[in-house]
Amino acid sequence: MELWISRNQCQSGHLVPTLPETSLLVALSGRPCNLGPDGDVGKPIGIFDSGLGGLTVARAIAGAVPAENLVYLGDTARVPYGTRSAKTVVKYAIACAERLLRFDIKLLVVACNTASGVALTALQDRLDIPVIGVIQPGARAGVMATRTGRIGILATAGTVASGAYERAIHAENQAINVFARPAPLFVPLAEEGWVAGEVPRLAAHRYLRPLVEVDVDTIVLGCTHYPLLSETIHQVAAELLGHEVTIVDSAEATATTLSETLDLAATPDRAAGSLEILVTDLPGQFGAAASRFLGKSVGALDIQVIDL
Structure with a gap:
C-alpha cells in the first residue's frame, strides 16, 4: 500500500515520492514566505477546521515537524461547513483565522476542504502570514x-x-x-x-x-x-x-509540503512541540472521537471551549 507520508518510506517499506524541495509554500500560500527556525522559534502554526476532521492534519503536521507548537481550532458549533453558502463559509473562516491570530501564529493551515475551496483566497488576501489549504x-x-x-x-x-x-x-x-x-x-x-x-x-x-x-x-x-x-x-x-x-x-501531503519547503524539521535540538485544542462547542464523546483522529488520548481538560 502506498500512502503519501511525511517520511520517505511508508510502513510497507515501499518508497514513496516526496514533494519537490522547492518553495512550494510560496505558490500555495499566495505570498512570499520568509519563515525559518531563527526568526519564528516558538511561534505556533495555526490550524482550523469546521470540526474533528482537521485533527488528522494536525496529527500529520506534528509527525512531520515535531518541534513545532500547534494551535487547533474546531468550529464544532457550526459544523458542517459543506451545507453553508460560500459567503457564510468565508465569514466563518475569517472568524476562525482572526481567533487564531491572537496566538501570534506564523502560518495558517486551512484544514477543511470546504473552506480551502471557497475561502482560501479571501484569507490569503486578508492576512499578513502564509495561508495554505489542503486541496x-x-x-x-x-x-x-x-x-x-x-x-x-x-x-x-x-x-x-x-x-x-x-x-x-x-x-x-x-x-x-x-x-x-x-x-x-x-x-x-x-x-x-x-x-x-x-x-x-x-x-x-x-x-x-x-x-x-x-x-x-x-x-x-x-x-x-x-x-x-x-x-x-x-x-x-x-x-x-x-x-x-x-x-x-x-x-x-500538506504536512510534507510544510516540512520540505520551510525546513522546519531541521531543528534537532528543540524539544517536542505542544498542541492546544480549541472548540466552539464540546459535544458528548468529543474527547473519545478526537483521540481517534489524533492517534493519542485527549481528555476533556485538554480542550478549551471558546466563542468566535
Whole structure:
C-alpha cells in the first residue's frame, strides 16, 4: 500500500515520492514566505477546521515537524461547513483565522476542504502570514503519484460539487482525467470509530465502484475524515480494480509540503512541540472521537471551549 507520508518510506517499506524541495509554500500560500527556525522559534502554526476532521492534519503536521507548537481550532458549533453558502463559509473562516491570530501564529493551515475551496483566497488576501489549504497539496501529490493519468477523488458532496480538486489538478496538468465521487457515510463512520469491518467495507464498495469503472490508479482522499478509513479504502479498491492503487492523503501531503519547503524539521535540538485544542462547542464523546483522529488520548481538560 502506498500512502503519501511525511517520511520517505511508508510502513510497507515501499518508497514513496516526496514533494519537490522547492518553495512550494510560496505558490500555495499566495505570498512570499520568509519563515525559518531563527526568526519564528516558538511561534505556533495555526490550524482550523469546521470540526474533528482537521485533527488528522494536525496529527500529520506534528509527525512531520515535531518541534513545532500547534494551535487547533474546531468550529464544532457550526459544523458542517459543506451545507453553508460560500459567503457564510468565508465569514466563518475569517472568524476562525482572526481567533487564531491572537496566538501570534506564523502560518495558517486551512484544514477543511470546504473552506480551502471557497475561502482560501479571501484569507490569503486578508492576512499578513502564509495561508495554505489542503486541496492544492493533495492535488499536487495526486498528479505526481498517478502513472496512467486517471485520478479518483473521494470527498463530501459539497467538495465534489465545488469542483475544487478538478481545478487544482488541472492547474498542475490539464491532461489528467479526474473522477470525483461523494462518500458521505465515511464521515460518521470515522467519527464513530467504524473504520474496519463489514459496514465500512460495504460503504467503500458502493463509493468505489464508479471509480473502478473508469480504472483509476490513484485515489485522493478529499476529506480530512477519510484517512481513518484509508486501509479499508485501499483494500477494497485494490480488490475491485484488480491492480495496485495509490492512496493520497491530503493531510500528509500538506504536512510534507510544510516540512520540505520551510525546513522546519531541521531543528534537532528543540524539544517536542505542544498542541492546544480549541472548540466552539464540546459535544458528548468529543474527547473519545478526537483521540481517534489524533492517534493519542485527549481528555476533556485538554480542550478549551471558546466563542468566535
